[in-house]
Amino acid sequence: MKQHLSGLSDWAWGRTRKRLDGLSDDELLWEPYPGCWTVRQMADGSWMSDWVPMEPSPAPLTTIAWRMVHLIGCYGSARNSDWLAVEVEPAPLESWAIAPHTAAEAVELLEQAHVRWRAVLEAVDAASLAEPLGPIGGQYAKDTRASFVWHMLDEMIHHGAEMALMRDLYTASRGEVHRDPSVARVLRAEPGSFEQAGLPENLVGELAGSGRWDLVEIALDRGFRPDGPPPTALHRAAAMDLTRMIDRLLSAGADPKARDPQFGATPAEWAEFFGHPETARRLGALRG
8 A cells, every 4th residue: 555655645746747848937837817826925024825724715816836835735734743743853844834936946945844744654664554543633534544545646736737737728818839930820819820840741740740730731731741751641550440531541642651760660559559550551551
């Protein structure tokens, strides 16, 4: 049990921490809609996180800064060690006592909080995870210590996911949907985007790589080449077993012998890898 809990915790932490790479101060405090809960500077120059017991209804949208504060508390709270009956270092980090207002500070505090959480998991006795929390757990006294760890992991995972979503929204709000501005205009379905100058020859592949198969069809109808630098649209359609799209691409002249640069695999081999043997056999027969 302890091994599984620790493994899930490490995996969730790694994903969350990676999604915070490159976080900026502007992004940290970005409010996509008025009235967000966030971290604010008070009259005396100190900083404070918005919050009140028995949150209002509807609950306010929250900034990445607010979620960071909450997640720091999830990882760093003294409750974790108290409820699991272990003593660890470093000292606790409580969400009500901190209010980081720069990205660097927020990430640093989150990393410190995770170190404490990891120490708690290391210190807890595996056999004790099956024991009830007891009086310290209050209304949860009869629940096991393992169930408390599961609950905390659920908190950490969903708050990490919400921060990641806010980062995606921040990027999208600035129109950063593709590295090529001309392709970005197509993805945003701007009027005349298919007629603009500067569209890459590999437009079909770029659109397929963005998962926009509706736009792939339009590009093919407008005579754009089905191939380009692999992995091609045919590779991606084969991986998803999109039979109708495969037919469209092949009719437009897509090359079933193209090999992607990372794995050196053909579209047939992509289909095989992703579990589509019939499509793999069909595409494989076209390579001869």
